[in-house]
Amino acid sequence: MSDSSRNTAAEDDIYDLICVGFGPASLAIAIAIHDALDPRLSGQPPAAKQPKVCFLEKQKAFQWHAGMLLPGSKMQISFIKDLATVREPRSDFTFLNYLKAQGRLLSFSNLGTFLPSRLEFENYMRWCAARFENVVAYGQEVQEVVSGAASSGSVDSFLVRSRDQASGRVSTRRARHVVIAVGGKPKLPPGFPQTARIMHSSAYCTALPGLLKNQSSPYHIAVLGGGQSAAEIFHDLSQRYPNAKTTLILRDSALRPSDDSPFVNEIFDPERVDGFYALSPEERKSSIAANRATNYSVVRPELIEQIYQDMYMQRIKHADASKWQHRIYTHRTIDHIDHEDDNRLKIHLVPADGSRRHPHEILAVDALMVATGYSRNVYEDLLAKVAHLRPRESADKSWDVNRNYSVSLDRGRVSRRAGIWLQGCNESTHGLSDSLLSVLASRGGELVESIWGEHLAKKRPQVKRAVL
Known part of the structure; x- marks a missing residue:
């Protein structure tokens, strides 16, 4: 991945992808891109041209639930559901590889648990995030996403405007694809x-x-x-x-x-997203209500x-x-x-x-x-100025989300080379796991595949690829 200009990209400079927010969801995307470009994992020669990406994060450094890192608190999911293992166990970014790098692999195994402390898991994610500092602009509060240039009458990019919280300077970055992954608002x-x-x-x-x-x-x-x-x-x-x-x-x-019993816990398996998405809106609501005791x-x-x-x-x-x-x-x-x-x-x-x-x-x-x-509708304000690009038949004026997490856009006005994706705010369409860590590894791979296709991301046979 490359980011030639980091914090001050010019408006005529274009990114392949900008992620708004650099929490666990965006970090999983960064890892999925890294792994897709790794010849050791892909079995392909290095890509002639690496995608140009940028992550914009409001916080001054990577943090994950810093206000709830209580002494002795443990994770509620297995370390196997880290940011890489379920998608690619050979990745450099697995929790086990983190333990190996820290010299604690055998010591952790002696604990006899699949549930690391919350403090250690946050440290693992910061360890991963440190590898991507060259493509992350911290201290950037994204204000809005607006439509960019149009070719042949179709919008083929988006402008992401952000304010540097230290200097107050407003920067604009142009991207073909934009991912909104800002997490929940207290x-x-x-x-x-x-x-x-x-x-x-x-x-x-x-x-x-x-x-x-x-x-x-x-x-x-x-x-x-x-x-x-x-x-x-x-x-x-x-x-x-x-x-x-x-x-x-x-x-x-x-x-x-x-309720985290084994059969019930399977609702958080990545392959369950397909079945949930295929349900009617009424069936989805019933499923969420029936499984509320899990979360x-x-x-x-x-x-x-x-x-x-x-x-x-x-x-x-x-x-x-x-x-x-x-x-x-x-x-x-x-x-x-x-x-x-x-x-x-x-x-x-x-x-x-x-x-x-x-x-x-x-x-x-x-x-x-x-x-x-938390409320998880912050994306609505960020996307307010591109709401007119939704399909004209959207009577309720909501943002319809496809199975691959892209939002439905009017392809008569938006080029198929451009798109917007939502992360962590799709529980009603993608299930209870959407705002949790359980599916991040697989979901990051799906998103990378949906943007760049087979030439960059390895296709997962168990997931039906959605069409934009």
Whole structure:
């Protein structure tokens, strides 16, 4: 891969591919391109001309969920589902090759686990990302994608405009193909006041220590949510702030265990995407609803057991629940929050179902961690100025996504040499695995094949190649 101009490409310079965002999805694409060009893997002589690519990333360096790298937290998928192995086990970018390079291969095997720590897996991805620094422009916040030059009446490229967060300079890069892989945007419930004392779970490790600086103080910290992130934070708070009161607020009646049993876990296999995509919209919704316990508002059983053990120990020390240091409020939701000064929040709790089974309660807290997930529609704003290039028959004005992750465009107005792809925001069409790590290795290979075809990417026989 080449990038002759990195941060300041001229408008008349054209890239074969620009990826907006350089998280795990784009990193998997970079690795797939690298492997496709590797004569050792392809069995073909080196390509006469390498594709010219560029990755634009808002962060100053590669990071993956930096705010949730809790001590002792483990991955929820096998290391085999890294960024390369499922697609090409011989790749230089497998997790096992990373361990070998770090001198930890046998030491890791002695752990007897397929689940590395989250900290180590993030380190593995940073190790991979370091190999592509010459084609990544960090600190670039992409503002918009607009149509580029037109030949014979058809748009044959796109312009990607980004702002350098250090200098404020706006740069424009031209590309035949654009991939939007910006990840999820932290989602807070509507109506919450704007204050540093309310923060999304994604900022737990990076922002909370700066707000509550004295780890021995008797703070009161609340956590909103019933999924893995909320449970991890609730558990970690007792270690991080041993004298603090903590409160977990759930809409449900209890923490629910995730289902990662073998047969159910097969829904995350890459080949399942074909079958899911072939379903009708109604069948897709039913499938997602039936398998929500694999990913949404659920917690790994061993963490539930640990939290229950901690809560039980309180019963031994204090029969009076009002004296417990850690509390779980079920069937509750937050009605509103008062923030009258810079010191504390007043959280008003009400029954989640609108009944009167529980009295209206007010919690005075020093901070509220909100673990309510992410929204994945950022691409709509980035692509607003090319929305007119969608097929005219798109009555609902939505972005239709093909099986190969390209968006449907009016080929009467857009050349077949140009295209836009979406990554990590296609759950409704490609299944529950779409925003997860499980399919990244295979999906990166599929995307490379769909853009460059057989001359660059090896065809995977088990995947039907979609036609643009």
